[in-house]
Amino acid sequence: MSALESAIPHLAVVGHPNKGKSSVVSCLIEDDSVLTSPLSGTTQAAMTYDFQQQQRCLFRLIDTPGFQRARRVLAWLQQSQPNAAQRPQRLAEFVALAAHQQQFPDEVALLTPLLAGAAILYVVDGSLPYGPEYEAEMEILRWTGVPRMALINPIHNSNFVDAWRAALGQYFQTVQVFNPLTADLSQRLQLFECFARLEPQWSSSVQRLHRLLLAEFERQWQQSLELVAAYWQKQVRFQKTPLLGSAIQQHQLQQFAEQLDQHERELIEQLKQLWHHAHLPLEREALQIDQTNLMQQHNWYLWGLSERDLYLLAGLSGALVGAAAGGLAAGVSAVAGLVVGGVAGGLGAWFASHKLPGSHWGWLPLGGSRQHIGPVVHPNFPLVVMARVLTLLQALIHRAHARRDQVQLVAEPLLASHWPRPAQLSLSRWAQRIQSNKGINETELMDWIRERLMQQPKSM
Amino acid sequence: MVVLDRELDLQHQSLWSSLILLAAFVLGLFTGAGSLAYQPQGRINLLLVWGLWAGLPALLWLVGWIFWFWQPRSARQLPASDLLPLWSGLGLQQLSFARFWLWWQWFWLMFAAGLLAVFGWLLVFSDLAFAWSSTLIQDAGLLQRVLAVIALPWSAWWPQAVPSLSLIELTQYNRIQPEVSQVMPFGQWWSFLLASTLCYNLGPRLINVLILLWITRKSPAAAQWTPTSPTAVIAEVLAPLQTLNRQQLPDNAQFLFWQLTNLERAHFAELGLVLGWHSYQHDEQALAQLVPGDLCCWWVSALHTPTAELSDLIQQARLAGIDKHVLGCVVSQPELPSQAVSWQHFCQQQSLAWLT
Numbered sequence: 001m002s003a004l005e006s007a008i009p010h011l012a013v014v015g016h017p018n019k020g021k022s023s024v025v026s027c028l029i030e031d032d033s034v035l036t037s038p039l040s041g042t043t044q045a046a047m048t049y050d051f052q053q054q055q056r057c058l059f060r061l062i063d064t065p066g067f068q069r070a071r072r073v074l075a076w077l078q079q080s081q082p083n084a085a086q087r088p089q090r091l092a093e094f095v096a097l098a099a100h101q102q103q104f105p106d107e108v109a110l111l112t113p114l115l116a117g118a119a120i121l122y123v124v125d126g127s128l129p130y131g132p133e134y135e136a137e138m139e140i141l142r143w144t145g146v147p148r149m150a151l152i153n154p155i156h157n158s159n160f161v162d163a164w165r166a167a168l169g170q171y172f173q174t175v176q177v178f179n180p181l182t183a184d185l186s187q188r189l190q191l192f193e194c195f196a197r198l199e200p201q202w203s204s205s206v207q208r209l210h211r212l213l214l215a216e217f218e219r220q221w222q223q224s225l226e227l228v229a230a231y232w233q234k235q236v237r238f239q240k241t242p243l244l245g246s247a248i249q250q251h252q253l254q255q256f257a258e259q260l261d262q263h264e265r266e267l268i269e270q271l272k273q274l275w276h277h278a279h280l281p282l283e284r285e286a287l288q289i290d291q292t293n294l295m296q297q298h299n300w301y302l303w304g305l306s307e308r309d310l311y312l313l314a315g316l317s318g319a320l321v322g323a324a325a326g327g328l329a330a331g332v333s334a335v336a337g338l339v340v341g342g343v344a345g346g347l348g349a350w351f352a353s354h355k356l357p358g359s360h361w362g363w364l365p366l367g368g369s370r371q372h373i374g375p376v377v378h379p380n381f382p383l384v385v386m387a388r389v390l391t392l393l394q395a396l397i398h399r400a401h402a403r404r405d406q407v408q409l410v411a412e413p414l415l416a417s418h419w420p421r422p423a424q425l426s427l428s429r430w431a432q433r434i435q436s437n438k439g440i441n442e443t444e445l446m447d448w449i450r451e452r453l454m455q456q457p458k459s460m
Numbered sequence: 461m462v463v464l465d466r467e468l469d470l471q472h473q474s475l476w477s478s479l480i481l482l483a484a485f486v487l488g489l490f491t492g493a494g495s496l497a498y499q500p501q502g503r504i505n506l507l508l509v510w511g512l513w514a515g516l517p518a519l520l521w522l523v524g525w526i527f528w529f530w531q532p533r534s535a536r537q538l539p540a541s542d543l544l545p546l547w548s549g550l551g552l553q554q555l556s557f558a559r560f561w562l563w564w565q566w567f568w569l570m571f572a573a574g575l576l577a578v579f580g581w582l583l584v585f586s587d588l589a590f591a592w593s594s595t596l597i598q599d600a601g602l603l604q605r606v607l608a609v610i611a612l613p614w615s616a617w618w619p620q621a622v623p624s625l626s627l628i629e630l631t632q633y634n635r636i637q638p639e640v641s642q643v644m645p646f647g648q649w650w651s652f653l654l655a656s657t658l659c660y661n662l663g664p665r666l667i668n669v670l671i672l673l674w675i676t677r678k679s680p681a682a683a684q685w686t687p688t689s690p691t692a693v694i695a696e697v698l699a700p701l702q703t704l705n706r707q708q709l710p711d712n713a714q715f716l717f718w719q720l721t722n723l724e725r726a727h728f729a730e731l732g733l734v735l736g737w738h739s740y741q742h743d744e745q746a747l748a749q750l751v752p753g754d755l756c757c758w759w760v761s762a763l764h765t766p767t768a769e770l771s772d773l774i775q776q777a778r779l780a781g782i783d784k785h786v787l788g789c790v791v792s793q794p795e796l797p798s799q800a801v802s803w804q805h806f807c808q809q810q811s812l813a814w815l816t
Contacts, residue, residue, distance in 0.1 A: 018765040018802065068768035071740035106768070127796060128763050132737050133719050156796050 009195040009202045009209075010060035011149075012046075012113040014141065015123040016134065017066030020153040020180055023402035024123055025049055025063045027180035028188060030276045032401045034063065046109045053216060058209045059195070062118055064110035070136035073107045077143065087143040091115060111144070119198055120148040122172060127156035130163045138171040147198040149174040151191075173198060180402035185217055220274055224397075225446040227274075228389050231267045232445070235260060235385045236431045239374040256373045257289040264385075268392060275396040281404065285411040287388065290378055311349045318345020375435045380412075382431035383424060387416035390449065394456050419452060477563070484567045488574020496582055503591035503633050506649050513575060514656035517568065521664040524561060562672035569665045576657060579650075589646035590653070591633030600628045607652070614655045621651035701804055702813040704786050709815075713755045714782075718770055720761050724792045728759070735773065743773055752781030757815065762789040762798040766806035774810055788815030 013021045026034035029051045046064045050057045073094065082090045094100060095111050114120060120141050124134065141148060150172040152164050161177055168175045174194050178187065189210055196206035240256055264287050272280055322341015391413045399407070416424065426448060430440045495512055498504045582588055597603055604625045608615070611622040627648055715732025717725050725734070733750075735743045750756065756777055760766070774785055787807050789800050807814045 016765070017767060018799070066765075066767075069772065071743075071769060072772070075740045129721065131719065131721070 006117060007201065008057060008059055008205045009192075009199070010062070010118050011121040011195070012062040012064055012110065012118040013121045013123060014064050014110050014114075014137075015066060016125075016137065017068070019066070019123045019125045020155060020402075021066070021123045022063050023180040024121070024151060024153065024178070025061050027183055027400050027402040028059075028191070029061060030401045032277055032279045032404075034402075036402065036404060044106075046113060048113075053209075053212045058205065058212065059192075060118075061121070062113045064113070065106040067110070067137045067140075068106040069104055070107070070133075070140060073104055074136045074140055077140065088115070088145050091140075091143055107140075111140075114141075114144045114146055117146065119146050119195075120144065120172075122148065122150045122168075123153055124150065124164055124168070125156075126152040126154040126158055126161040126164055126177065129160050130167045134167075138168075142171055148172045149176065149194055149198050151176055151178045154179055181400050183400055184398060185213065189213065221397075221450075223274055224271060224393055225449050227267060227270055228386075228393065228449055229442055229445045231263065231389065232382070232386055233434055233440075233442075235263055235376075236382050237375055237434045238263070239372050241372050252373060257287075260289060260376075261287045264388065267389060271389075271393060271396055276401065277396050277399065280396070280399075281406040282392075282409065283406050284409040287385070288411045289376060289381075310353060311346060314345040314349035314352070315342045316345070318342050318348065321345075377435065379428060380416075382427055383416040383419075384412050386427060386449075386452075387413045390452055390456065391415050394453060397453070415456070418456075423448065423452065481566060481570045484570035485574040485577075488571040488576075489578045490574075491571070492575040492578035493582075496579065496588060498589065503589050503593075503631075503646060505633075506590040506592045506631075506653065507594055507597075509590075510653060510656055513572075513653065514660035517572070518660040518664065521668065524668070528557070528561070558672050558675050562669065562676060565665050565668040565672065569662065569669065572657065572662045572665065576654075576662070579654065579657070583650055587647060588650060590649035591631045591646055592628065592649075593633045600625060600632060604628050610656065610660075611652065613659050618651070618655060621655040623649065623652050699808050699811050701808050703816050704813045705816055706788065709757060709786070710755055712751075713757045713786075714750055716756060716758050718758055718760045719764055720759060720790060721792070724761055724790045727790060727792075732757075732759075736770075740769070744776065747773060747777055747780065750777060750780065750782055754782065755784045755786065756782050758785060758787045758812070759790055760787060760803060762791045762800055762803070763793060763796060765799050765802050771806070771810055774812070785810075786813040786815045 013025055015021050022034050022036045026032060026036060029049045031049065034047075034049070044065055046062055049061050049063065051059050051061070077087075077090050077094060080090065091111060092115055094104075095108050095115060100108055122138070122141060148171065150164075150168040152161050152168070152175065154161060154177060158177070165175050174197060176191060176194055178191055183191075192206050192209055192213075196203045238256075238260060240252070240259075242252060265284075268282070268284070272278055319338045319342035322337035322339070322344070323335075324337070325341070326335065326337020388409060392407070392409055395407050430445060433440050491512075495509050496504055592603065594603075604623065607623045607628070615622045631646055631649065715728065717728075717732055717734045719736035720734070733746045735746060756774075758770075758774070760770075777785070787803065789798065789803055791798060804814055806812075
């Protein structure tokens with residue numbers, strides 16, 4: 001083993017079949033592509049997994065097939081009755097024999113990395129009682145003489161954890177309870193601390209690992225907030241303008257709805273990649289849009305004024321002219337002139353808003369109207385969009401990579417109804433501002449998202 | 461990895477295959493019409509047409525069979541060749557070639573049919589004037605001897621289709637010096653050409669089709685196997701799960717308890733061997749107590765998973781003459797998920813009956 005390899009934690013995950021070895025590997029290296037199955041004997045060969053950050057290997061795990069013939073192997077090893085110093089050599093002889101590749105392929109596969117210097121991570125099921133059938137395995141592992149730690153995986157319950165601790169403590173330097181299906185970052189960090197205790201020369205590597213994992217977690221958080229904020233704004237303001245002169249067809253409304261759904265799918269893929277859940281089994285109901293209110297008509301006046309602008313301009317202009325005219329007479333007339341002028345201007349704007357669209361002054365158009373599809377103005381839409389993405393993001397953040405159960409995303413999650421009323425109103429107000437082409441404070445939006453995520457229960 | 465092309469299976473001819481075969485027929489029509497076209501003052505060069513209609517197809521037929529038998533033996537030794545029945549003797553690569561070749565024979569059959577169709581049409585509705593012309597062969601006698609050999613297959617039952625010396629002499633044709641007399645048997649070559657086409661083109665193709673149909677139909681199981689990807693894992697071929705009701709256990713069934721706890725063993729009134737707890741030598745010696753011929757009933761815990769050590773012991777018992785084994789699961793903690801699926805899989809692998 002090279003000096004570089006010996007400086008980083010590298011452990012072979014060993015144990016009886018079907019005790020969660022591959023799940024432990026999947027969880028620790030944050031890779032949901034590791035093959036796991038409820039059927040025993042899924043792992044048939046030793047597979048090496050490197051955990052890398054910033055193009056640097058921080059630790060290495062070797063997933064191994066389970067012990068299949070532990071007692072036979074122990075019987076063979078004990079034939080020559082080696083003393084303690086001779087036992088590692090005896091194991092090397094066992095592995096080196098060509099016939100044993102055929103007779104004991106699983107034991108050869110799991111012992112080879114141990115003889116190359118990997119430490120032992122022995123996994124047992126804390127929900128089943130301890131039995132003497134495990135002692136042959138533990139005895140073989142003890143013969144290797146390499147650093148050893150045991151993980152009690154409470155697959156179904158923790159009924160027998162104490163009994164296991166009592167037994168494992170006699171064979172292993174460290175015993176930890178660890179459930180790969182529920183472990184979060186803090187629990188994984190605790191486990192990595194145990195690596196440092198197992199082998200002192202790994203201390204600096206483990207500290208670096210700790211630092212980098214936390215930094216990476218923060219980066220993932222920050223990037224998630226940015227992605228969600230950008231996506232939400234995009235969905236809220238999304239609008240399509242058909243070609244000039246063409247009426248909006250039903251299929252265009254359908255396309256619009258599909259594009260909104262496509263935006264969500266794209267965001268989901270980005271988040272999955274960000275949180276290393278590339279193989280997440282997701283069952284997703286499509287984003288539902290009420291197509292009946294998607295069509296919008298926009299009138300413009302006098303080369304770009306909106307209806308509101310027209311009223312303001314006309315009213316102000318009228319008020320100024322009226323005030324000026326009245327002011328020439330006397331102070332009282334100035335106020336009356338302001339009021340009358342403002343009202344007259346408003347009335348004129350109202351008249352113009354009905355007459356200008358489509359009219360021309362010579363060749364110059366004085367007003368016009370355009371039809372658009374979207375944005376979606378239903379008041380629930382911004383809430384539903386945000387609730388969906390936060391539901392999924394919560395799942396991605398807290399989901400252990402060893403899990404293989406399906407995640408479901410329904411059309412309208414109940415999540416939004418759990419938000420405080422002020423939070424809902426804030427989101428609605430931001431949506432209205434965006435749809436009115438006004439800017440919002442993105443930092444505030446991201447803080448809002450972060451707050452919702454931290455308050456959300458970890459339901460998935 | 462070799463992937464068998466299901467499209468070549470004539471039992472499931474796709475639309476495309478039918479269209480291509482139709483195109484082959486049409487191509488044959490045009491080729492036939494083209495090769496039988498001639499100027500009024502000219503003649504159809506019989507040797508050239510014969511070469512195109514009979515000579516070349518016969519040569520290619522021969523080449524095909526040479527290639528079939530010439531394929532290196534190593535090409536047959538593919539990983540999945542063990543899946544094929546022994547009597548087929550074919551590797552996957554050869555089977556793939558056979559199916560491909562079969563399709564080509566259909567193609568050329570349709571082509572020949574097109575040729576013959578236009579030939580027959582022109583024979584009936586037009587006059588065809590054949591003459592032979594060659595730069596190298598000038599001796600009519602030599603040509604007659606060669607053609608007699610070629611005509612051997614049908615000379616006995618269709619002697620009119622064997623060209624005579626007089627026909628050959630009379631129909632020799634020189635393009636730069638065409639001498640045409642009024643009465644010339646130019647059309648009498650039609651029978652030789654027809655017989656040659658039937659014997660050296662259509663006939664061998666038909667024979668090929670029959671042989672290849674027989675070959676490819678004899679290996680249906682292999683023909684169905686298609687790996688899904690280059691890294692596809694060949695699934696285990698497992699025996700079907702046989703089941704046996706506990707009530708059907710004979711009185712002399714021998715009970716063995718594999719790694720059952722005391723609590724789990726307490727469910728059984730019968731006594732039996734307790735294996736899996738002590739050393740492996742102890743288990744091997746315990747198996748020696750079993751009576752050959754009697755049924756062995758293995759009881760295992762539903763909470764545990766099968767290991768190869770158990771299969772080794774079962775194998776040892778089989779070698780000692782105990783060939784009937786059943787396996788049953790004890791469920792001591794029903795609230796926990798059972799490993800029954802793993803145990804059933806184990807039964808299939810070891811050919812054990814599953815006790816219900």
